Amino acid sequence: MKFFLKSKWIILGGFIFGVLGALAVNCGNPLNMGICVACFLRDIAGALKYHSAAAVQYLRPEIMGIVLGALGSSMIFKEFRPRGGSSPIVRFILGMCVIVGTMVFLGCPTRMTLRLGGGDMSALIGVAGLVVGVLIGVFFLRQGFSLGRAKKMPKAVGYIMPLLMMALLVLLFIKSGALSFSETGPGSQHVNPWLGLGLGLVVGCIVQRTRFCSIGGFRDIFLTRDFYLFAGFVAFLAGVVVANLVAGNFGVGGLVISGIDVNYNVGFFNQPIALPYENTDGIIWSQIVWSFLGFVLVGLAASQMGGCPLRTTVLAGEGDTDAGIGVLGYIAGGALAMNFAIASSAGAAGAIGQNAPIAVIIGLVFCIGIGFTMREDTA
Amino acid sequence: MFEVDALGLACPIPLVRVQKAMASHPGEVLLVKVDGGSAIDHVTRLAESKGYAVKSESKDGEFHLELTPKS
Numbered sequence: 001m002k003f004f005l006k007s008k009w010i011i012l013g014g015f016i017f018g019v020l021g022a023l024a025v026n027c028g029n030p031l032n033m034g035i036c037v038a039c040f041l042r043d044i045a046g047a048l049k050y051h052s053a054a055a056v057q058y059l060r061p062e063i064m065g066i067v068l069g070a071l072g073s074s075m076i077f078k079e080f081r082p083r084g085g086s087s088p089i090v091r092f093i094l095g096m097c098v099i100v101g102t103m104v105f106l107g108c109p110t111r112m113t114l115r116l117g118g119g120d121m122s123a124l125i126g127v128a129g130l131v132v133g134v135l136i137g138v139f140f141l142r143q144g145f146s147l148g149r150a151k152k153m154p155k156a157v158g159y160i161m162p163l164l165m166m167a168l169l170v171l172l173f174i175k176s177g178a179l180s181f182s183e184t185g186p187g188s189q190h191v192n193p194w195l196g197l198g199l200g201l202v203v204g205c206i207v208q209r210t211r212f213c214s215i216g217g218f219r220d221i222f223l224t225r226d227f228y229l230f231a232g233f234v235a236f237l238a239g240v241v242v243a244n245l246v247a248g249n250f251g252v253g254g255l256v257i258s259g260i261d262v263n264y265n266v267g268f269f270n271q272p273i274a275l276p277y278e279n280t281d282g283i284i285w286s287q288i289v290w291s292f293l294g295f296v297l298v299g300l301a302a303s304q305m306g307g308c309p310l311r312t313t314v315l316a317g318e319g320d321t322d323a324g325i326g327v328l329g330y331i332a333g334g335a336l337a338m339n340f341a342i343a344s345s346a347g348a349a350g351a352i353g354q355n356a357p358i359a360v361i362i363g364l365v366f367c368i369g370i371g372f373t374m375r376e377d378t379a
Numbered sequence: 380m381f382e383v384d385a386l387g388l389a390c391p392i393p394l395v396r397v398q399k400a401m402a403s404h405p406g407e408v409l410l411v412k413v414d415g416g417s418a419i420d421h422v423t424r425l426a427e428s429k430g431y432a433v434k435s436e437s438k439d440g441e442f443h444l445e446l447t448p449k450s
Contacts, residue, residue, distance in 0.1 A: 079415060079416050081416065083414070086387070086389060141392075141395050144395075146388065146392050147389070149387030149388055150389065152440075211417045211420060211421075216391070220421075223391060223395070224394060224425050226425065226428065228424055306389045306390045306391065306392075307390065318416070320389075322389065
């Protein structure tokens with residue numbers, strides 16, 4: 001009981017986030033992708049023409065909202081602290097590694113949970129991979145892994161990421177012809193931009209105040225037996241399940257807001273915007289293995305960066321320029337995954353990218369390499 | 380009093396440092412210096428779960444957490 005009282009805000013915040021994330025699909029966002037930080041950053045990379053995958057290009061205002069919500073919240077609560085200089089280039093590459101892993105699995109830890117809450121049991125492959133990745137990360141942390149100390153920076157530097165996000169918002173609302181916007185596929189499915197921005201602002205505030213972090217949730221259990229962040233993660237999943245049940249998103253019928261009848265089925269196969277894990281010959285084990293290893297990479301790289309993509313995006317709004325570099329790494333990773341046949345394709349004929357195995361292996365080698373070499377204050 | 384300087388260190392490194400100090404200096408008062416934000420919450424939760432009383436004060440933009448073992 002004492003634990004629940006102490007964790008009430010993160011439980012409430014996580015639950016609200018889950019409800020909003022699930023219902024964003026009813027309002028127009030792609031199936032089981034109400035808010036996926038990785039997918040949305042990849043879409044932004046596409047809109048900016050860093051990649052040319054026509055189906056995933058859109059300036060997702062949820063991301064801008066998350067950064068600006070975190071900025072507002074951190075300023076109100078006097079937590080806006082411009083800082084940076086903790087191994088920026090390593091963080092950039094780690095950000096790329098995280099997104100490579102998410103693009104093989106098809107979703108960041110947030111979407112993994114949304115998938116699970118939408119009945120997609122294949123998301124459990126991600127959960128398993130994440131746990132293994134975080135365990136390896138905790139091993140390195142216990143050995144003294146550190147990316148080094150950040151220094152205080154002038155206030156103006158802390159505003160760079162929020163200003164970048166504001167610039168993207170302007171480009172979105174004037175529908176700039178210089179950008180690419182998908183006409184079909186997931187990139188064309190989106191909520192009203194104002195609603196997306198509002199959604200992001202709320203999520204940014206929630207995560208900034210509660211410190212919600214999917215990676216931290218698992219990491220703290222192994223590192224310090226602390227279940228506070230994990231409670232937020234579980235509440236998030238509960239929020240998704242409850243919202244999907246109340247909205248009637250399992251099966252035909254139910255809440256229709258944007259003309260889409262969300263029709264989830266509980267099971268391992270034939271799930272929306274996920275890899276097919278079976279075909280006429282039976283289970284496709286290679287796709288299960290690479291989805292798992294993709295999420296081992298996500299768990300490890302994110303543990304080394306200090307948080308999941310959502311948490312890092314929030315920190316970027318709080319003035320943490322190292323997190324800002326991480327977010328730029330995510331965008332670069334999204335472009336890399338789409339340009340070089342790393343990302344998986346979804347649907348009945350979907351498959352992992354031709355170069356997914358080599359990319360995941362390179363990512364793991366990089367993370368393990370820095371895990372052994374970056375120690376204590378030597379960074 | 381043993382000092383843990385976790386200034387400038389990002390989550391979860393302050394936590395790891397404090398955990399190590401608790402193990403290497405059992406029963407001792409620990410002074411933990413952090414920048415603020417999640418590090419304060421994280422270190423406070425760890426300390427309370429390990430039976431330490433936590434007193435915090437803000438000093439020139441830094442936060443000093445005094446962790447005293449409860450006997």
